[in-house]
Amino acid sequence: MFDYKFNNNSQLFGPKVFQVTRFLADRAGILAFAHLPLLILLAGRNNLTILLTGLPYKSLIMYHKWTSRMMFLNSTFHGILYSLIEIKKGSYLKSFKTDYFFWGVFSTIVCGILMFQSLHFFRNHYYEIFLYGHILFAGIFFLFIYYHCKRLGWHGYIHLSVLFWASDRVIRIINIIRFGFPIAKIRYLSDDTFKVTIKRRKNWKPFPGCYIFIYFLKGKNFYQSHPFSIIDSILNPNEITIYIKIKEGITFEIGEMLKKSINNNKEINIRVAVEGPYGHGPNFKNYNNILLIAGGNGIPGPLYDAINMIKKDGYKNLRYIKLIWVVKNFESIKFIYPELLRLIGIDNNNNQNKKINTNRMKNLVDIEIYMTRVSNEPIFSNTETSDKNGSLKSFKKLDSLMNELNTSKFELNDDFGNNSSSNLAAMDITDESNLITNSNSNSNINLVDLDSLLNNDVYEINEDNFKPENLNQYKILKKIGQYVTINYGKRPNFEEIILQNFKYTKGSICIVTCGNSSMCDSLRNIVAENVSKCSYQVDFFEELQVW
Incomplete structure (x- = not known):
């Protein structure tokens, strides 16, 4: 607590009640300003916070949101208290005409608009409105707070915030130029999914758990970039592969291009720009057991993790890897089939993959696939097959x-x-x-x-x-049936799977999930509620990409 001194007859601040109100208002305003550099730092894709803490980008975005909310509450509290003082003194209208008061009121209003248009509803359904609005109102907000404190000081917070923003943009531009502007091959697969194959430079190295922001430089949404998990191409070591679900915005636009492709071959070429790679996965060398759970198009990240662990020899403590993949139907399995072969340890010519120790794979890896919308073995038998x-x-x-x-x-x-x-x-x-x-x-x-x-x-x-x-x-x-358990018409009982792993596995457990947000939320809750039932270390990681 600060040892504030009050004077009942202050010639500058008036009676004691005005003094207390003024001190609280000033303290709230200073705290609001102090949030600014951290607010901008947390929103950047390239910042020291990621390197120092190891937190994923989506966690920093969450902290960014809560930092902005606390800044808004402090600035609102600051404005309300000063307004009460001026109303009590009967000089509100006169004070409103002063620069610091006028720009302070409108900067708080703009901050409120920023908070409102950042709601999940707008980001999810009207991303362009959110994107343009966020940039526009953020610029207006910084302009207003500059004039608000033009004669009062505190500009150091603004200058540091601008420095963080500018440095992030410069690094992003450098990353884009470093990768180049290659032409990506885009092919429609099935189940509203398309595959993007991009050539990369030899000195550009992806890694398990990484993701990139990609710009498709064609169409009206060329300026947009979205994060996607990648997987190293199995056909060409100098290519990266991305599997993208067609939704709205740019992915819908590309889907329409694919449908209208020449000769209806559902293949197109688009020049792209790439930022990254970003992120970092868990250090699997620290764990004895790995549980990888993927839903739908969330398979590239966990599959890349599994392939990397099998291919390398540095995981001496590793005892067991279980990969669970939940898909709607066979179409999803078909488009990831080459990567599954690589994990299994055979190449496309049915030969042993020299990069993977097949015996090691058989002893370590348990792969289980759930086809939820196929009620039975869908090809030549009407008999339900679950093992x-x-x-x-x-x-x-x-x-x-x-x-x-x-x-x-x-x-x-x-x-x-x-x-x-x-x-x-x-x-x-x-x-x-x-x-x-x-x-x-x-x-x-x-x-x-x-x-x-x-x-x-x-x-x-x-x-x-x-x-x-x-x-x-x-x-x-x-071809994959010798290594993969396929369950037809069933959804995995995640709670039962987690509890069995906690009960029967020996040694530390790493749980990695990538899929839709509801699946990740459910798994996180199950692990949190039952972690005390495991006698060993349990760590939970999400590879879900958000922005």
Whole structure:
């Protein structure tokens, strides 16, 4: 507490009640000003706070919001107390005409507008309004507070804030120039998802847990940048890959471009600018057990983490890695299939991946996929399959059928790229080169129930009863089925999974999640409520990107 001295008959401040009010108003105003540098620092993508604390950017954004709220409360309290003094003295209108009072009132109003238009509703549904409004009103706010204190001082806080803002912008520009402006290949996959492949310079090194801000320099939203987790390309070491869900704004605009692409091949090229890489993942070397949980398009980050841990030999304390991925249907598995092969330890030619110790992978990694909108094994069997054995049984059933079809012929439709007659049984179902790449056919071909064919004396597969994309699914699931447990029509019971890990695993546990905000919130709450039930160290990390 400050030892304030009061004088009942002060010639400068008036009676004691005015003195107390004035001191409180001044203290609130100074505290409001003191928030400014920290407020700007926390909002920057490049700042010392990240390096010093190791906190993710989304945490700093949360601190930025609360710092701004406290600044607004202090400035409002400051303004109200001074207004009460002037009203009590009967000189409010006269004081309002002075510069410090006039600009102080309007700077507080602008600060309130900034707070209102920063609500999640505007950021989520009207991002352009939020973006433009935030920049415009922030500039107006700093101009008003400068004139508010032009004759009073305290400009050091403003100068430091401008320095933080300018340095962040300069570093961002340098990062963009350092990466260059390559042309990205964008390909529509399925399930409203597109894949972005970008060439990178050799000295630009991504790392597990990192993310970038990307600008698509085409269309009306070229100025926007959004954060996305990346994964190193498995095809070219000098490329990075991003999987993006089509939503609103720039992603919707790109989705429309893909639909209108030349020859309807759903591929386009767009010049991009990239900021990053930012962020840093947990140091997995400090843990014995890793639990990676991803939802939908949140798989790149956790998958990159798992691949990196298996590929490197520095994780001597690591005993167990479990990767859980929740998806709607098979389409999501198909577009991440090459990366899954890399984690499994086989390359696209079904050979052992030299960079990954396959025996180490088998002993360490447990991969489990939940397809929530597929009620049963969706390809050739109507029997519900919820574990590896069930999946392999279905595969063996189909293999036996295909072996009996040595003399059967069928016409390959356009989905296979030609119309020649081929022998189905002779087709190499383990060769990825036979995978059908166009699974979005508009064909009206109906898939015959192959279970019923097993009970018939004559097997006839032709263009009337065969759906080629189902063979694509069969190939992929057969190839990964030895390593991956696939659950059909089920959602994971996260609480049960967490409790089992707490109960049976030995040693420290690192839990990493990346998915939609509701899934991350649910997992965080479950871990927080049950962490006392684990006898070892438990750390929880989120790779959800927000801005």
